[in-house]
Amino acid sequence: MRSFWPALLLLLAACQVSPALPPNTGYWSDARFWAGLGLSKPQEGQDVTIPAGVRVILDESPPPLGGVTVLGELEFARKDLSLTVRYLMVHGPGALRIGSEEAPFTHRAVITLSGPPSDEDVMLGMGTKFLGAMMGGRLEIIGENRVAWTKLAQTAPAGTTQIRLVEPVDWRVGEEVVIASTALDPHQAEVRTIRAVQGTLVTLDRPLAYGHFGELQTFAGRVLDERAEVGLLSRNIVIQGDDNQAEGFGGHVMVMGASPSRRETNPALRSHARVRGVEFRRLGQFNRLARYPFHWHYNGDSSGDYLENSSFHSNFQRGIVVHSTDNVLVRNNVLYGTLGHSVMTEDGSEQGNRFERNLVVLTRAFPYLPSNPIQEAQNDHKAASFWIKGPSNAFVGNAAAGGEFTAFWFDNVGAVDASRFEFRDNVIHSYLLGKAIGAPGNTGDLGALWITGDRAAPRVHGPFLLQGLTIYKTRSALWANPVGDPAGEVQMEVRDAVLADNGVAIGSHGIRDSLIVGKSANLDAEGEIGRLGVQEYGGTTTLENVTFVNFGPGTSAIATRNCFREGPNMVVEGLRWVDAQFSLCNGSSDLSILDRDGSLSGTGRMGVVVPAAPGSQAMYTQACTLIAGVNARVCPVWEYFNLLLETDRFFRSYAPDAPNLLRDDGVVQSGSDISNPPFYWTLIEGQRYTLQTDLTRWQYVRLRLYPKYKNYDGVPRAAVVVLPSSTPAFTVYRCALELQRPGTQCAEKTELAPLGGLAELESASQPAYHYDAAAGRIYLKLFTHTSLLVQR
Structure with a gap:
């Protein structure tokens, strides 16, 4: 009898090992539970569906399976587990849960997506070899919150x-x-x-x-x-592709709504992803659209979604992609060795997303593949650590730590919502900015931070206020491409930056309250590093409260890219010099720098600094004084302006009362664009402009008209400009547009005869003008791709 009771107690204890589960909840290992659902326990290679309303707790590592579709819930038990599937689809209202916010998963979980290269398409555009959530599916994968x-x-x-x-x-x-x-x-x-x-x-x-x-x-x-x-790079939860890496065909993760081609607007059909502490590796399917390691796809307003404290490495195409999705948080992730763009927004519609404190190391460029739709549309052969099409998002505290091409590329982004755009405290370094591998021609001008715009878009690209930047060890730190239409100019302003050890620190854009170091103690054998600070090239450049340090012989804190002037001039104030010097162009040049306080010239008073070279600057020799040790002269401001007038040269854009055009919609357009000298306006089709001062104050003005849209349809359109003129002593010329580089002054031109009245001008189908002597006004009509010169 004594041996009976211990055995009975053990039997009773065994019956109570597992607590009672809620209805429709069971363990994967329990064949009776599957039988209760009218199913058999899944076997190797089998497709599995977890019905809606059913919760399955994965408490063992099953054999490799086919496709797993979750309409109910699949939850990982708190133990080391692995799950190998051909795909894992979480279909709304289903959910995949590994850990939770309240109790992160602390064991090891590995999901392996398996299969050879295939064009199979499972469920509305998901492809194959994926972990996906669609039509309201939920991914809640919360691992350990590590020091990332x-x-x-x-x-x-x-x-x-x-x-x-x-x-x-x-x-x-x-x-x-x-x-x-x-x-x-x-x-x-x-x-x-x-x-x-x-x-x-x-x-x-x-x-x-x-x-x-x-x-x-x-x-x-x-x-x-x-x-x-x-x-x-390591995490306790791993989502990976299998060892079959043929053709770079890894797994992929996608979160989407109900359609693969339409932004989701129905909240019930938006899927959700809350992901933290996951290692993503062997993912992405090379050269296939929409097959990336982690991808929000047409998911609409995804407020509350996040991807945090995770790592990405050993992947085959891109890293984190936000496509036609708003208001997600991408924070504190580490990406290494990404092929193609590491972090990106895809089509420009994305807004309110926040990219915060992510570390991106060694972004690699695609090899150039001619006639490749992915590359031609999205430039992975010129891969960026952050490739941004939607600018109305926040980028705070990220580190773009090296790449074969560029760091932050705001690519043809269009209008910026200043209430949503934030760019603050980001770090950029170690970018080669090389030619795209195998691509024909060169890549043009670019910087480690590169902003490009649609050349004829009727909108302003900006304002791009870049605050708290640190950029070092790049061939060119900052560059914003100018565009042909002043209403679409890229507007970049840099504040509170530290730029060091760069071939060129910044091109023709404003920089304030910043430090620019030529060479630091972080030595590098690369000869171009620390060569130039601010390089003026065809854009309005304002420097305020900028300190230049360690620009020795053979370098220049302020320099010109070309001797030949290609744009408005520089304005400087509050410059400080620590073992630094500057040297301007050695050739004939129209460059001039308004030195508001003498901090550039060293005189301590306002002046205009010009190159000391002969040629176009020879006229300054009597009025101006050489600056010791540099190739420059300083001129008294008013004498300089008088010399410009006497020699039939332009006023500069900073001259008192410089002329502006007033558009009928109230926009004031300054008398220059960023690729040509002042008194040269680039106009927009369909607009009407009026000069705000009398023409007789100026020697001449020039105007040109570009198409309003990038995809010009070939149909000429017109713009009208009204020039007040109290004298009839003027001539209007039509210029050969292709010759209108700065300095040509309309070298090949045809004089126009005036029309008899405004009605005749209104019906004109060619460039023309009418002078209303009674009103003292010249009415000009320009057509697409034409240029006019009005000369006294």
């Missing part, structure tokens, strides 16, 4: 096996980290496995091949931070 990335606390020389970090980390032995390059060459980024962690000291499995800078530097009271970023 930090920085070196001291320089790690080549050959060392230990790195010192700025903060203690929760990283573990056997996990992988990436150490970013701090040289111009982004390929000096290195991946290592952790051997030991003691506080801030991390021991690596093998020596570093390159040195990685890790010191703070101070110049003129400003701190320059060029410390290498170190990112954690």
Whole structure:
């Protein structure tokens, strides 16, 4: 009898191991539960459907399966698990749950997406080999919230096996980290496995091949931070493609609404993703649209969605893609070695998304493939760490830490919603800005931060207010392409920036309250680094409260790209010089710099600084004084203006009472565009303009008309300009448009005869003018692709 009771107690205890489950809830391992659903327990290779209203707890690692469709719920038990599937579809109102906000998943979970290259399309555009949520499906995948990335606390020389970090980390032995390059060459980024962690000291499995800078530097009271970023690549939840990597055909993750081609507007059909602490690897399907490691696709307003503290590496196409989706949070992720754009918005409709504190290391460019639809539309052969089509989003505290092409590319973005656009405290370094691999021709002008616009779009591209930037070790730090239409000019303003060790720090755009360092203690063998600070080239440039440091012989803090003038002039004030000098163009030039306070010339008073070269500047020799040690002269302001008038030259855009055109809709257009000298206006079709001063004050004006839209249909359209003129002593010429480079002054021209009245002008189908002597007004009519010159 004594042996009976212990056995009975053990039997009763065994019956109570698992608590009672709610109705329609069961364990994957329980064949009786599947039988109760009228199903058999899934076997290898089998397709599985979890019915709506049913919750399945995955408590074992099943054999490799076919497609798994979740209409109810699939939840991972709190243990180490693996799930291999051909695809995993979460269809609304279904949900996939691994951990939760309240209780993150702390074990190891691996989802492997398997299968060879295939054109199969499962469920409305999902393709195959995917983890997807559509029509209201939910992904809740919450792993450990780790220290995603930090920085070196001291320089790690080549050959060392230990790195010192700025903060203690929760990283573990056997996990992988990436150490970013701090040289111009982004390929000096290195991946290592952790051997030991003691506080801030991390021991690596093998020596570093390159040195990685890790010191703070101070110049003129400003701190320059060029410390290498170190990112954690390992996570306890893994979503991956299988070992079959033929043709770069990995898995992919997609979150979408009900249609693969229409933005979702029905809240009930929007899918949801809350993802944290996941390692994404062997994902993306090379050269296939919409097949990316993580992708919100036409999901509309996705407020509450996030992708945080995750890592992306060893992938085959792009990284994080937000397409026709608004209001998601992408924060604190680490991406390494992405092929194609690392982080991107796709079509320009995206708004309210926030990209915060992401680390992107070594973005790689696609090889150029002629007639490739992906490349031609989205430029992966010129891959950016952040490729942005929708500018009305926030970018805060990100580190773009190296790439073969560019860091932030705002590509033909159109109008910016200033209430939504935020660009603050981002870091950019180690960008080659090289020619696209295998692409014909060159890539044109670009910078590590590059803004391009539609050349004839009838809208303003901006304002792009860039605050708190740090950029170092690039061939060209900042560049915004000018566009043909002043109503579509790229407007970039840089404030509170630290730019160092760049071939060129900034092109023709404003910069204020900033530090520009030619060479720092972070040495690099690349000869172009630290060569130029501000390079003036065809755009209005304003420098206010800028400090230049360490621009020695052979370099120049302020320089001109070409001797030949291509745009308005520079305005400077509050410049400081620490072991720095400047040297202007050596050739004939129309360049002039308004030095408001003498901080450029060293005189301490307002003046105009011009190159000392002969040729077009020879006229300044009597009125102007050479500046010792540099190739420049300083001229008294009013004498300079008088000389311009006497020699039939233009007033500059900063001259008192410089002329403007007033558009009928109230927009004031200054007397210059960003690719031509003042008194040269680029107009928009269908608009009417009036000169705000009398023509007799000026020697001449020139105007040209471009099509309003990029895809010009070939039908000429007109614009009308009214010029007040109290004298009939003028001539109107039609200019050969192709000759209208700056300096030609309409070299090939045809004089126009006046028309008899406004009615005749209204019906004119060719460029023409009418002079109303009683009103003292010249009425000009321009047509698409024409240029007119009005000369006294």
